[in-house]
Amino acid sequence: MSLFVGMGITFKEFFKPTVTVSYPYETLTMCDRYRGHVELIESEEGKANCVVCGLCQRACPSNCISLDGEKPEGEKKKVLTKYILDFTRCSLCGSCVESCNFNALEFSKEYNLASTRKEDFIFDLLKRLEDRNK
Amino acid sequence: MSLTLLNVIIAVVIAIGFAALNAAYLVWAERRGAARIQRRPGPNINGPWGLLQPPLDGIKLMAKQLTIPGGADKVLFIAAPVLAMFPAIMSFVTIPFSDTIVAKNMNVGILMIFAFASMGGMSLVFAGWSSRNKYAMMSSVRAVSQAVAYEIPMLITTITVVMIAGSMDLMEIVHQQSGSILHWNIFPLLGNSHNILMPMSFLIFFTCTLAETNRAPFDLGEAESELVAGFHTEYGSMGFGLFFMGEYANIVIGSCMTTILFLGGWNAPLPFLSFIPGVFWFLLKLYILIATFIWIRWTFPRTTIYGLLNLSWKILIPLSLFNLLLTAGLIKVF
């Protein structure tokens, strides 16, 4: 009878090992291409590669990026002074990473994001770059 | 057992304590068993192997607010969970766990247990009707028709066993199955009935127990995916807790009855194994049956209401009546 065949299957499955990962006590590593929120890439001197061209700001579908730069005296390129990413609207589409011609943005591996306030998710990426360098 | 009042009180308290402890820890066993079937751990954080989970759940349920929906019939609403829990626990008083362990043996033991079981059906009606909720009412209608339909084959099969044993006393029924495994009522070769269709009776009784306790695949009363939670939708903290425990206590009672009537109670399967005390065999058979209940619940989908009622009225009742007549004839002849 088909009922006993079904019961036989669940009986066999009873003895197989568990497939779950007990999350807070064991964690998994993310793969290489995992899409966490974007981070700034730095050059060898420790400064951001970004030249404030604004392509990422125009490519973003959700208006998440706002950046600002200034041109110091005697230099040809602009220097980044502010890069704010509004992660509450980001959809991880990758348009910003793809549109950058200067290799300034990459995906991070952050998945452990939880908070009780909305302000915690307005990332100041330049400050995070400086914190990483310290 | 001696008739001093203290002895009787202690015996009753122990019987009730066994019932309550079983009801609480069966929840744990079910959750772990279900989880292992689905290849996940189940509760394993509170206490070793999650053993502290039921007491903590009980504390959580008691701390919740007991809400009574406006317009609900207060008396019936509060009476329903108590009525679900009370008969199951009281039936434990007369179940013999072994030759000498029984709280109060009565010579109409079977009658008392089935009388209490019918009272449990009333709690379904009270709960559904007094909640003033369309979902609850619909599901309690279904649950009552199911309970009534499946009591009949259960009683007919029990009458068959009572005919074989000649008395309604539970200890007497078990004594007549002593010997070896082939003397049990399910394998009637050397036993008293000479009826080779007894395994079918066992299956009928088992199915009726599944249906009486609202367990899958007959759990239309609680159909979680269709009618939110069935007849106990409106129950909050301890009301829900009592229904839950009442269901598991009913499962234990049903398995006890199956063991006593068909599987030989506390008798060992082979005569030379009877140095192991009878309680051990009784509990072993009991828990194997309960594990089968859990196994069945997590394998099969739900039947439809007309499939369920058809199964009872059109298939189980004729088969059990036929078996009854056959047994009566064979007893007369042999």
Next chain:
Amino acid sequence: MNSPIELQPDETFILNVGPQHPATHGVLRVKMEMNGEYIVNAETVIGYIHRMHEKMGEVKTYPQFLMNLSRMDYLGALGYSHGHVLLVEKASGIEVPERAEYIRAIMVELNRVSSHLFWFGAFVMDLGGFSPLMYALQDREHILDMLEGVTGSRLTYCYFRFGGVYNDVDDEFISAARRFIPRMRKSLKKYHKLVTGNIIFRKRLEGIAPLTPEMCRKYGASSAVARGSGINFDVRKNEPYSVYPEFDFDVPVFHECDSLARYNVRMEEMEQSLRIIEQGLDKLPDGPFMPEKKPKLIKPPAGDYYQAVETARGSFGIRLVSEGDKTPYRLKLRSPTYSNMHLFDEACRGMMIMDALAFMGSLDLVIPEIDR
């Protein structure tokens, strides 16, 4: 105390299977007029999750709209992106390299298998069997891990680009996919033994909600709903697109018209998708995955374009009316579940509520796709 409600023999009561309900997959409200347990009339009310994707299509540029398509039907997201990308390439005349076409086909078929696995688990859970859900989700995890290794996301992929794909597949994906296919076939056998052969399950589905082919044609149903009633229509075979003519696969059609036929169609579709993936992996050519010359700004010439693709839910159509600007004038998304769902209103009259909910499960509704 209020007096109890007296139910006259012909009187009916209205049961609201509300937006929050375990059985409707998403926020769908069904107002059912019931007579005891039988449904006299049912009316589905949608719109609880309308997110204005078509309006966003009018204000966003073409590359900015790519991410919206995954959010329409999140379970079978890549199929929808495929339709959009093919449409814009057809309109703008962008050439797609062959390797990219094959990669897209493999990814879409993997996504179809994962969507059907989720449908299978949720459907059997609606009927009361809780374990097959866990087994199906386990298999789905393998697929999601594979797709995550390539694209970086697990559910809302933004992987296809105009002209190709975002990044290439590596050898790890190919070997993981080859290992996955025999494992999935074994799992399908297990599901057939556990669920399809089960007598309780068959009694639950046989003869429930028969949908005649005329009714399917009237409502424009597609995918398993139509193929379970005998209509042999699959966009991949009837209006072929992309690289599907190169693959050798069958389209399962059953003629019994009941819920069991629709279930069987989807289980067979999983097997056929596995065949396509196998052939795709064998035939995968080398080459670039993005075209060398890609226009900086996508501006399709003015006109009216339409593209239909076969997704897990049915025939998804997308229509573009462009005026040569960098945003479309109108982008219309034809959602297959919208057509499938309205069959429910007509077909469920006279059924019991249990059967109606089983029927809803067999239609495979994903509500965010209806409301877009």
